[in-house]
Amino acid sequence: MKKLRLSVFFLLVLSIVAGSADRSDASIFPAGTVAPLQQGIAGESIHEAPVVRGLPEMSATPGPMHVQGMQICAAAAVRTEEKAEGDEEAGNVSDPMESLNAPEAEGAEETDVSDDLESDYLPEEGEEQPTVTISDPLEPFNRAMYHFNDKLYFWLLKPVGQAYGKVVPEPARISVRNFFSNLAFPFRFLSCLLQADFRGVATETGRFTVNTIWGIGGFLDASSSRELNIPKQDVDLGQTLGVYGVGHGFYFVWPVFGPSSLRDSADIVGGFFLDPVNYLNPWYTPAAVHGYEAVNETSLTIGDYEALKGAAIDPYVSIRDAFVQYRKKKIDARKVKMEHSGSVETQKK
């Protein structure tokens, strides 16, 4: 028994030494086995949750989890040691992937551009999944709407936003943003509720109460202050549908509202009912208030759209892709969060 313990200890020391001697510690592990697991153990803020996905039984049965996780770690440690020894013998053999990508790069300080140019593109496993796309059957209409919104920005919103920004100091504009963000509480409340995220529901209710009362009607985001630290839930209705597996449908550019899809239009339609501003009288007040909100927001983000457009070869395609990527990440983040909190709760039981 004691001998076993000693040998395990020795093994681990070896792996530490091998780890720190290597150029990059995690690279000694076969990609995707242990590195994510370790992160899962250490990861306070890492929600990728490879632990949960890789070993689904773990969350259900806390007992065997440690055993299983440990066996893998121990196995990896053994492999590490073997690999380290192998490396020593072979005299620093580089990874196969590396040699594929840059055959001449070894030892050379600066990568020789002309040589590197010759190596072909090889899709690799560790890379992002093939480009996410969205069907765009209404492209001619969408392009027209894109141009309309583009002109709306450059001819109206931007000049007005700039003038407004010169008159109203930035802190005041941020307060106005907070106010409107606080007003959008029903969206987040309902989204959390529909996602069965009751912690989120409670958080949002708490935020709304705190910000409305102590934040002077929502002008100050008191909840996000360092003392309270109740972050805003990054949720909306389109995302909620996405979490439940509803696809985009197709790409759709709304006049004024901008890039959206069939699914994400839920927010635009839902807005008519959920946004308190729309219940104001007389009939033109909502439009005026939303116009002001848009000007305020524009004044805080001048330059962003210009940069995006300036960098694009085809701005329409670039924005469409940015929209798809952004929405996908937002939904994925939520899914991971749900899985994560779900597994934590089962473990507690």
Add this chain to the structure above:
Amino acid sequence: MKRLFMDVIFLLLLLLPSSVFAGVPLDTVQVNVNKVLEVLRDPALKPVSAKTVKKEKLRVIYERMFDEVELSRRALARHWNSLNAAQRQEFVHLFRQVLENAYIDKILSYTNEKIVFDRERMLSANQAEVTTRIVTSSKTIPITYRVIQKGGIWKVYDVVVENVSLIQNYRTQFNEILNGQKPEQLLQTLRKKVKEQQ
């Protein structure tokens, strides 16, 4: 037996910091970003007339920080293989100019925003992701650098801003163009773009 488990777990905990916070990719990115900030903050380069000097200095840092060829190769993806050597070289050159013209003003307009380096995550044996944030008075912008190791040096091959990957964004655009047209026509489009930007 239980004692043994405890020991092993304890030792594994000891092992964690060395692998999770190893930090070579993160350090590399941080060092380069700090160099950029140094140039931007340099009081001697404050006057408008020093803009070209500033640009020149930033270009040198860019070359050290980014793997241009990798960046271009990934942006074109499978279409990269249908370009010949000369076309590839020109593409890398043009793509770099497009990026430089598009972002240089944004970078030069830097005014004391805080940059936070959060963590790194290994994507594979020689690829990693470094998460950072730019904190301004009105917002926080998450920026992730994807880095690849070649010849012992970590270089950036993709930048993810607000969850949107730069490379993937360009890949969609280039794909759209190259699906119906020849590489030469893409180069022509890029040449036009560079001219427009200036």
